[in-house]
Amino acid sequence: MGNVMKIFSGSANYPMAQEIAAHLDMTVSNAEVRKFSDGEIFVEIKENVRGTDSYIVQPTCTPVNDHLMELVIMADALRRASARRITAVMPYYGYARQDRKVAPRVPISAKVVAEMLMAVGVRRVLCMDLHAGQIQGFFNIPVDHLYAAPVLINYIQESFNDVIMVSPDAGGVERTRAFAKRVKCGLAIIDKRRDRPNECEALNVIGDVKGKVAIMMDDMVDTAGTLCSGAGTLLRHGAKEVHACCSHPVLSGPAVERISKSEIKSLVVTNSIPLQRASQECEKIKVLSVSSLLAEAIHRIHNDDSVSSLFV
Numbered sequence: 505m506g507n508v509m510k511i512f513s514g515s516a517n518y519p520m521a522q523e524i525a526a527h528l529d530m531t532v533s534n535a536e537v538r539k540f541s542d543g544e545i546f547v548e549i550k551e552n553v554r555g556t557d558s559y560i561v562q563p564t565c566t567p568v569n570d571h572l573m574e575l576v577i578m579a580d581a582l583r584r585a586s587a588r589r590i591t592a593v594m595p596y597y598g599y600a601r602q603d604r605k606v607a608p609r610v611p612i613s614a615k616v617v618a619e620m621l622m623a624v625g626v627r628r629v630l631c632m633d634l635h636a637g638q639i640q641g642f643f644n645i646p647v648d649h650l651y652a653a654p655v656l657i658n659y660i661q662e663s664f665n666d667v668i669m670v671s672p673d674a675g676g677v678e679r680t681r682a683f684a685k686r687v688k689c690g691l692a693i694i695d696k697r698r699d700r701p702n703e704c705e706a707l708n709v710i711g712d713v714k715g716k717v718a719i720m721m722d723d724m725v726d727t728a729g730t731l732c733s734g735a736g737t738l739l740r741h742g743a744k745e746v747h748a749c750c751s752h753p754v755l756s757g758p759a760v761e762r763i764s765k766s767e768i769k770s771l772v773v774t775n776s777i778p779l780q781r782a783s784q785e786c787e788k789i790k791v792l793s794v795s796s797l798l799a800e801a802i803h804r805i806h807n808d809d810s811v812s813s814l815f816v
Contacts, residue, residue: 507806508555508556509530509556509557509558509802510533510551510553510558511524511528511530511532511559511561512532513532513535513562514560514561514562515571516563516564516565516571517562517563517565517777519775519778520561520563520595520775520776523775523795523799524593524795524798524799524802527796533551533553534549535547535549535578535581536548537574537578545570545573545577547574547577547578547581549581552585553585553587554586555586555587556587556588557589558582558587558591559593559630559802560575560579561593561798562575562578562592562593563598563776563777564596564598564617565777568598568599571598572617575592579592579621579625579626580625582625583624583625591626591627591629591630591802591805592628593630594630594632595632595776595794595798596632596754597614597617597631597635599617600634601614603615603635603636603638603639604636604638614636618639618642621643622643622644626645627646628645628646628647628805629643630647630648630801631647632650632776632797633651633652633723633724633752633776634649635724637649648801648805648811650798650814651751652751652774652797653682653683653686655792656749656772656792657683659772660683661687664717664719665717666717666744667689667719668689668690668711668719668743669681669683669687669689669719669721670691670692670711670713670721670734671694672694672720672722672730672731673730674693676721677691679721679722679723680693683721690711690716692711692712693711694734694737694738695708695709696730696733707737708737709741713738713743714741714742714743715742716743717745717746718745718746719747719748720746722748723750723752724750724754725748725750725753725773726755726756726757727758727762728758728759728760728763728766731748732763734746736767745769746767746769747768747769747770747771748768748771749773750771750773750774751773752776753774753777754777755780760782760783764786768788769788770788771788772790773790773792774791774792774793774794775791775792775793779791
């Protein structure tokens with residue numbers, strides 16, 4: 505079949521796969537994903553893929569384990585059907601927060617996921633805004649790490665004036681500084697203390713936010729405790745209003761309720777993860793598409809062109 509490209513999708517974010525395929529003037533290739541009555545996942549590729557360059561669009565979002573297994577099994581099916589190269593397109597990489605040992609006798613689950621993907625025949629990974637950049641080193645295959653920054657920065661520049669970019673914690677300073685440089689604005693940092701997972705207490709603000717439109721920047725929003733407590737802290741320090749941006753709207757547990765009741769004016773996210781019904785109904789949440797960015801990266805990978813100009 506020569507150097508034919510095919511786009512496949514699991515059940516995690518089929519609309520995104522359709523958007524990516526449309527940008528490439530293609531359609532999503534035919535693959536059946538279903539479950540047996542006991543919950544086992546079954547995948548069948550419904551067309552010839554021998555010698556093809558196959559891309560599986562599958563963020564490993566909730567339910568994480570099901571979507572991860574779909575990705576692994578679909579990759580194995582393609583390998584056994586003689587696909588020439590299999591690329592896992594993972595806009596959201598699940599288990600990324602478990603990237604190192606933070607206590608005795610705990611796993612490095614991000615490494616386990618990498619080993620699983622390589623074991624079933626994945627030969628390239630395309631991901632976006634990894635929670636920890638060092639996850640790229642867990643793979644012994646090429647990893648193209650994209651950023652949603654171009655899409656988010658365009659929105660910020662078109663929508664707000666007199667802004668200051670705010671990192672919700674010390675770990676996000678490098679990311680937020682890069683945004684502040686591109687937007688040509690100041691930088692502030694929220695000093696917080698996290699007592700246990702998914703719970704935090706915002707303490708202080710490093711930087712002058714008085715009279716500014718504060719925009720908190722993070723790679724993901726899970727339970728939204730960090731953002732909501734941070735918004736109150738920023739307003740107490742004189743910020744005019746508070747908005748937030750993130751790449752991955754995990755939005756689990758009480759996140760949507762917290763955001764709805766919080767002093768955050770808006771939360772801008774990408775479609776790397778499909779929103780659940782409650783999130784879709786929240787008027788504060790706005791979704792931007794990164795499908796064209798991923799489609800351009802896939803096009804360049806397929807043609808062996810440079811992808812580095814997409815890394816910002």
